[in-house]
Amino acid sequence: MGYSAVPGSDTADAMSYQQLNREIKIFSGTSNPELAKKIVHSLGKTLGKISIKRFSDGEIWVRYEENIRGTDLFLIQSTNSPAENLLELLIMLDAARRASAYRITAVIPYFGYARQDRKDQPRVAVSAKLVANLINEAGADRVLAMDLHAPQIQGFFDIPLDHLYAATIFIDHFQELHLPDLVVVSPDIGGINLARAYARRLDTDLAMLDKRRVKHNVCTVTELIGRVKDKNVLIVDDLIDTAGTLVNGVKVLKEKGAREIYVACTHAILSGDAVDRITDSPITQLFLTDSVRIPEEQIIDKMNILCVAELLGEAIVRIHEERSISDLFPDKGPA
Numbered sequence: 506m507g508y509s510a511v512p513g514s515d516t517a518d519a520m521s522y523q524q525l526n527r528e529i530k531i532f533s534g535t536s537n538p539e540l541a542k543k544i545v546h547s548l549g550k551t552l553g554k555i556s557i558k559r560f561s562d563g564e565i566w567v568r569y570e571e572n573i574r575g576t577d578l579f580l581i582q583s584t585n586s587p588a589e590n591l592l593e594l595l596i597m598l599d600a601a602r603r604a605s606a607y608r609i610t611a612v613i614p615y616f617g618y619a620r621q622d623r624k625d626q627p628r629v630a631v632s633a634k635l636v637a638n639l640i641n642e643a644g645a646d647r648v649l650a651m652d653l654h655a656p657q658i659q660g661f662f663d664i665p666l667d668h669l670y671a672a673t674i675f676i677d678h679f680q681e682l683h684l685p686d687l688v689v690v691s692p693d694i695g696g697i698n699l700a701r702a703y704a705r706r707l708d709t710d711l712a713m714l715d716k717r718r719v720k721h722n723v724c725t726v727t728e729l730i731g732r733v734k735d736k737n738v739l740i741v742d743d744l745i746d747t748a749g750t751l752v753n754g755v756k757v758l759k760e761k762g763a764r765e766i767y768v769a770c771t772h773a774i775l776s777g778d779a780v781d782r783i784t785d786s787p788i789t790q791l792f793l794t795d796s797v798r799i800p801e802e803q804i805i806d807k808m809n810i811l812c813v814a815e816l817l818g819e820a821i822v823r824i825h826e827e828r829s830i831s832d833l834f835p836d837k838g839p840a
Contacts, residue, residue, distance in 0.1 A: 527575060529825045530577070531580075532553040535590075537583050540795050540796070546814070565589065565592060566596075567597050573604050573605075574606070577606075578609045578610065580609065580612060586776070591639075594640070610647045612649045613651075616633075619658055633658050634661045640662070645664060647665040648662055648665070655695075670834055671771040671794050671813055672703060672741075673834060685737065687707060687739055688709055688736045688763075689704040689738075690711075690731070691741065692714050693713070696742055729761050734763070736762075737764050738767065739768075742770045744774055745772070745779065748780075751770075752786045765789040767792065773794070773810075789807075791807050792809045794811050796813055
């Protein structure tokens with residue numbers, strides 16, 4: 506049976522010293538190795554050695570090629586499609602637990618299945634909760650994620666979760682651009698808190714598009730709440746998938762008299778004909794992050810990809826040193 510040390514006691518001080526002096530090791534899965542390399546580079550470290558192989562029948566095999574016993578371990582892996590990315594993370598977690606890592610943190614820049622966060626119709630799964638359970642059971646002691654599709658997903662985990670906001674990177678960038686007559690637009694009611702945070706920091710007006718979901722990956726934009734006539738517009742969202750809804754919203758804004766239209770989305774899923782839709786749309790510039798690996802053939806001139814490596818790296822250091830993550834966000838994130 507474990508015991509709790511009294512804060513301020515010699516035992517507590519000894520435990521804190523022991524934790525802070527544990528070796529930190531960072532490993533990457535195969536979903537976004539470029540981002541993982543940038544993270545460790547920002548920390549002046551190198552990635553740990555790990556072998557991840559596929560057998561001829563498609564099964565995934567993982568082996569840590571160095572000792573991780575007693576280490577403070579961080580595993581970097583986004584869980585976007587294909588589903589093998591999620592399975593790979595689970596196997597990495599299980600292998601780390603069985604190799605006696607002291608503490609295992611799953612660093613998930615993009616948390617897949619987050620849009621399936623509720624029973625919005627009969628006989629469907631709450632897949633976001635299922636994935637949270639799997640990560641917990643596989644061996645994670647805590648999770649570091651960024652811009653979850655729904656903030657309440659944090660409550661799906663029975664282990665500590667630190668939530669980062671890419672808004673701090675986007676906002677700093679737009680403050681440097683000094684765009685005149687700017688209005689921040691939320692693409693729907695679910696993103697209004699995020700848009701409000703941008704509007705507050707950028708000191709702009711706020712507007713919202715009203716959309717109706719017709720079927721999976723298909724929405725129609727029906728109304729604009731607010732004024733954008735003769736204004737530059739910044740649409741903010743957590744992710745962009747097929748881009749159908751986004752482009753429809755952009756067309757509505759243009760019809761309402763908007764001038765230049767900028768878009769800031771954290772996670773670039775870009776499935777189906779998304780890139781073609783963006784190319785043919787009146788979007789002036791699309792700002793994305795590298796939380797998800799974007800293939801070279803999908804990158805177009807309209808895209809401006811901002812790096813989140815330093816933000817994730819700083820969060821990793823703060824977790825290792827038992828320091829506050831919320832201090833990274835003076836505004837306490839979107840609110």
